[in-house]
Amino acid sequence: MHVTGTAPQPAPAPSEDRTVPVGDPRDTTGAVDAHDSGSRHARRFGLPVATALVMGNIIGGGIFLLPASIAPYGTVSLVAFGVLTVGAIALALVFGRLAARDPRTGGPYVYAREAFGDFAGFLAAWAYWITTWVSNAALAVAAVGYLDVLIPVNDHKWTACLAALALQWLPALANFAGTRYVGAVQLVSTVLKFVPLLLVAVGGLFFFDPSRLGPFNTSGHSAVGAVSAAAALLLFSYLGVESAAVSAGEVRNARRNVGRATVIGTSGAALVYLLGTLSVFGTVAHNRLVTSTAPFSDAVDAMFGGSWGGTVVALAALVSMTGCLNGWTLLSAQTPYAAAKDGLFPAAFGRRRRGVPTVGVAVTVVLSSLLTAYNYLSGSGKVFEVLVLVTTFTATVPYLLATAAQIFHLVSGRRESVDRARLARDSVITAIAAAFSLWLMAGAGYAAVYQGALFLFAGIIVYAVLAARRQRREA
Template sequence: MIGSIIGTGVFALPSALAPYGPISLVAFAAVTLGALALALTFGSLAGRVPASGGPYVYAREAFGEFTGFLNAWSYWITAWAGNAAIVVAWVGYVEVFVNTGHRTGVSILIALVGLWIPAAVNLTGARNTGAFQVITTVLKFVPLVFMATVGLLFVESADFGPFNASGRSAVGAISAAGAIALFSYLGLEAASVVAGRVREPRRNVPRATVYGTLVCAVIYILGTLAVFGTVPHSRLGDSTAPFTDAANNIFGGTWAGDVVAAAAIISGIGALNGWTMLCAEMPYAAARDGLFPAAFARLRGENGVPVFGIVASTVLASLITVFSYTRFEDVFTKIVLLSVLTAVIPYLFSAAAQLYWLLVRGREGLGRGRLIRDATVAALAMAFSYWSIQGSGYQTVYYGLFVLLLGLPVYLWLKRDSGEYGESPALPAAESRAPETPPTKPAPRIPRQRGRHGNVLRHHD
């Protein structure tokens, strides 16, 4: 959980939030509350449906196959597009040591290496993927905990700059900054997505989801606060490695920043490792139900590796990375907003599924207090999802809706032989006629008569 949530996003986030000023810390606090509501909701859902697939499974069980497909499709886009965003931030820290001139061609090459190393680890099996995740999570924690504790002692108020530097209203600035900040919490559903591979999922998945999100929340808010207070606002927006700059300002020289950069590189590889697994696991769960191309459900080797899902997702992440480097200046922010939007859609449906089970299916199984508590948390998670969509901006919603609707031809193709279009399979053929139309009484048979020359005499009404 922690390894998937904490990637290079948090290491690049202060620079992405700098244009809004310290008001983005208010947005971060609001996003944290929403993320905790989502974590509690996912924890409850995982206890109810302890199967791999997470948001896809919840939407399918509550609202049917088509909704399940849309959630799987949207989340799959989040996974590989999110990998592109992670690797862009990862490149910024690699370039502390190499390609300091930030030549675009070299940056793209570094990014592709960063995407395919975790893919290679995942192709060796889930056990190696998990071991790699544990190691990288431990190593990435050291500089983050340092900045979230010792770094706070070096904060200077003059470095924060204007409270709202965006020129927007306070509400508009908080909404826009919140949409970016939410990227830091993407992955809070990771344990539910791979629940089928977890021991005792009804107990362990909810615990991992809630406790993992809480730990990340504390480190995120305090670490970002420390960076805002140790790097001057005028420089923070242009920084490609803000935690490195903060460490250098605290200790002087470059050695401390180099240590932080090395930790960020390890952190990014660890996050990419976890998300590459999610890239394959979500479509694998949907493909087993016939709601994703069958190639995603094929497992290879003794370890049961979903090779096609890993390779296809990494290829797509590579393509969007190359496209973004050649088309956008603020590459990280553009991909982040697209990833957030396509993630929030499954979050929204998951919260709706929880409300559906609480208020429609499961009322008789819960006490009044538990029902009110769980329904309130799910309603907050749902409202938070709507707020995140609103804060993503018109352009992001346009692109997000476009890639979401690209899934419709895929769904039609998957269902082409099932005979589900334009029919009502619940009614047999004999009952499908309109009951108000009485059967027509057949006309009486009139015997044919022959004329004098043997010709048939025809009778007319």
């Protein structure tokens, strides 16, 4: 169990049932801390906010450029979307099953540690933490491009850098204010960004012209090869399916609501992705879409005329990215918080105020800010692009470990007390999720896997130091 104020206890054996009822005073990871529970600033998320957290973190700003990115492959890219959606929903179902077993803050970290022990849990926490703060830096830099449409900030690298830093620190301040404000910002930003997205996704169907779709496969490869190539660009779009599971301790009735929020949020995001991309394909001519830098703006202009589409889409993208940064900032602190309670991260990460691990938020936003400043001041885009690709690899490490934990539970479960039909269904879903996780990892590319492995090996050194210090204290 997690112990606060004393030396961390050894991890239980993998077979031990560590599940603690929600609200139990022993559940120091999966519930709001005692000193937080009475605060008006700390409030647990209900199903709507948990669902908004999932959808808001999956749908960032990439949706506004996605149709143009995959247009060179032809409409076969829509098939790739469908395949990826099946894998993402299977992964969402696995997270729902695991959260029902152990509804505590930490998500993949908790599941990996329960099944395989401290070292696997640490790797899941370390990899996920890297993913969050590198992704936040990338998202802030991308958001500046949309902000420049509304307010010129890209004229000088210093103004662009300051704008990117402000876009990271504003969501961090919302997190410092407490989970009540995090949930409010997430819900409002998710609703606001869906207005223009649904305008194109649904409204575009009334202006749909099949002649604008272009050829089915323009990649020059076979259909299977084209699907794989298009999928490599789309893989990053579904990162965030674990959002509700990572924050399970802040979700009311987590055993029930985490799974529902994960599946509903992932399905909703997939529907917006598919309808939005299909509508843009059917409203913007293919030869123009291939070279477009603002496909949703072009779609709005084609639907209603005028040139106001660019401003509307830029504003929607900015709201979308700010909401995404708000959610990812919270997630960036939740996994280290859970690991710190087990002695697998520095103890400072285990401090929480108003329901938010404030030290984790502060360290994360400082690291992402330093990376952002380095990107602007060094003038090197390649270094930053490689780091962004690394997040695809580092995110799949906890995904794969969580899926392996579900496989462990399915194989090691008592056969005489298991519903065989449900076991078969869960086995198929888990197999699809495992294949999806491996596909994500492969899609990151050789360079990203190489760089990501270096990040993981650096974590092994950190683990060795923390484990040695813990053993010395226990002795």
